[in-house]
Amino acid sequence: MKIVKIEDLHCNAGWRDFSFLKITTDEGLIGWSEYNEGYGxxxxxxxxxxxxxDLIGHDPRPIERIMGRQQAITRQAPGGLNQQAMAAIENALLDVKAKALGxxxxxxxxxxVRDRLPLxxxxCGSYRFRNADVMGVxxxxxxxxLVKLGKHVKERGFKALKTNIFRFDLDPPNMHQPGFARGPGYPELNADGATLAAISDGLAAFRQGAGPEMGILLDSNFNFKTEGYIKVxxxxxxxxxxxxxxxxxxxxxxxxxRDRASMPIASCESLFGRRQFRPFFENRSMDVxxxxxxxxxxxESMKIAAMAEPYEINCAPHNFYGHMSTLMSANMCAAMPNFRIMEIDIDDVPWKDDxxxxxPVIQNGELIVPTRPGWGADINEEAVRAHPPKNPHP
Incomplete structure (x- = not known):
């Protein structure tokens, strides 16, 4: 089997684009992966x-050999865009290999390890500040x-929700995101009284609506420094x-x-590879x-999870992309012994399923692990072409 063509496809996903990589072989097998060109x-x-x-004409199945060569080529500039590019290729190759084996x-x-994944x-609420119209919500x-939304999440059968920091005292109300140079508070990243009050008010509203049994997660992103996170x-x-x-x-x-917090700490979604994760494991820096x-x-993600196991650390996927990414993460979580819970975006554009x-099939707040070959689905290229991307990809 040989790789004969590698293409990238892109489509409008409302406030961002979804991007897909397609690897075609001379035997007609096609491997897909999803990647993201936004967020830096x-x-x-x-x-x-x-x-x-460089991969045209190569057998797509010896993935360790292929990725080992790519790592060697990029050794002087590890991580970042190079790692993300290798990941997109690696994930499409995994789809090809699994399909070849059926x-x-x-x-x-x-x-x-499991056939259902808690989600x-x-x-929750974050996209509804600016994008409610395109989502139809x-x-x-x-x-x-937020109280109403918390109640809605519970009625949908979900047992956990993750929210962000919302500032209703701003005009217009919006998310608190100085860590990404969006809104007030950049570049100092201090946790002032108004921000801490907004956190408390938002969590209280979700707790009121969702009830005492709902798992509530707060994502504080890069919005503070160490002192501020302790206050949060x-x-x-x-x-x-x-x-x-x-x-x-x-x-x-x-x-x-973590030593000063009374709740579990989750982190590391922005890290690349085992070398970057290692000091966080060695310091027992997070619970998840x-x-x-x-x-x-x-x-590589499975290797990171295996590395976390001896430190008694469970793992969760960072998954706020499209359905192909969800299926990729679901296959990973299905096989990962030290799995905690899976992230998924429910609020999204109406054409996401197309x-x-x-x-993905969701029942009572759990994702049913697909049993079809590969990731469990292919990209509908006609639907992708029906929604031209917002940003140019020359």
Missing amino acids: SAGLTAVIRRMAH VPVYELFGGP YWSH EPVRSLDD ARTCEPYNLFWLEIDSYDAEGLRLI AIIDAPWNGVQ LVTHP
């Missing part, structure tokens, strides 16, 4: 194309709206969080936060390690 990864498609050019991808990693509703404009953790204490999510590149600082499969590749041949 502008130019990723160009890097993927350059790497993919098995789901999780069979390549020892088979499924948490991610970005009610906007979030007040704390009362103290503010969250009355609300019995499932976890407080923190983005930090300082393993020792994160351990300090979050692994981004589209950034790391599922094969983009794949078999959308």
